[in-house]
Amino acid sequence: MAERERRSTPPYGGVFHARSRVLDADDVRRAVWRMAHEILEHNHGPDQVVLIGLQTGGVTFAEALADALEKIDGARPPLGSLDVAFHRDDIGLRPVLPAAVTDIPVDLTGQVVVLVDDVLFTGRTIRAALDAVHTYGRPKAIQLAVMVDRGHRELPIRPDYVGKNLPTRRDEMVNATLDGVDLGEVVKSR
């Protein structure tokens, strides 16, 4: 789910109802595998690559990408997590989850930072993440990997690695995990 959608799901609101399955667990695994190859190809190997999963949905995908990169190339890239709550432009509209841990294990100066998220929607989370990354140093480059690109961008942001391009309506909702990708909507519980 993109961050804007997550706001309306538990523990804060309605329940996600899946309408159709877009990818199953095997499809997701294959897409992660392909993206890992693309990251290596694009950067001529794993040197200086740092993976950063965006809390909360991107963290498991960043871990899966790190696993895949390790299997392909033998070296496991540094892996971090980032909660962009304090950098968002809609701060105050969304509760901060103290459980969403930020952990950047290395100095990012001179590194190739690959931001990893589950669903790319408006692009506002990524805007906040670009802002946040600069408080940890000056990377050589920042790239973006997402499991699902569902369109409806509100900012000039595009991903470098995409698991699945999925045309959606604005009021639909995408739930992406390692178990699969579903398209559906949120049913308000109140």
Next chain:
Amino acid sequence: MKHLLGIEGLARDDIEHLLDLTDSFVEVSRRRMPKVPALQGRTVTWLFYEDSTRTRLSFEQAAKRLSADTLSFSVSSSAVNKGESLRDTVETIEAMGVDAIVVRHRSAGVPHQITKWVSGSVINAGDGWHEHPTQALLDCYTMREHLGGIDGLRIAVVGDVKHSRVARSDAWAFTELGAEVTLVAPPTLLPPSLDGWPVAVSHDLDAVLPKVDVVYLLRMQRERMTEALVPSLREYTARYGLTRSRVDLLDDKAIVMHPGPMNRGVEIAADVADLPRSVVTDQVRNGVAVRMAVLFELLGSGGER
């Protein structure tokens, strides 16, 4: 949460939420550039009618790390010296448009009174002998950092409880989070009544020390010595000071805390203050992150959770 006036009345969930939020700001403080834009465009001002070093500075550091604008204001060089009333001063500040006022005043209840005159948030940074809530929060956070949690801890609060707003806020916070609190002081330095305080009382420090996880020393307020509440500072140190030999009575893991400023040689021996088990500088460091959490909770997170 709109204001932070005291710990009394806060539920365990509220306190734990603020401590959890503090974790996030400790992480921010460790960044190469320890600043986030969370409170951009918000204004925080200070109204300190009493002296302060660490509280004032750490609130200012907290506000700046959240990118809030800060309006500095010194009571001693302001129109207050021309006889301006508290209410007029507050309404002047309010008219300039501030989102939060951090107040310290010698009289209990002043922050509460100010909430009736302003539309923004009010944070109590110490009112008379009443409360000092952010101190209690940073104390809780420091204990959690060193001892893993507060539930079930045995804590001795030693010294001038009577004049201490820190002791009041701490007693509420520690017990609300599940600790057992024992106040250790001569009868003259205890409040006239402890009705409603969920604490035990002792006058024998040596008997209490072996049984506690935390020794919390209060500042001996020398300016109150004219009231002859203790025979002399030396006598106080002999019975209630944490001397080097008393430290040996403590459990190996027990920690020593002090809200500062310390009177070395009075309530705490000079060499005890520098032992590894003394976490006074951690308290100061955590003060910034705790106050970031408070400012963010009141101004940034939209109130509801």
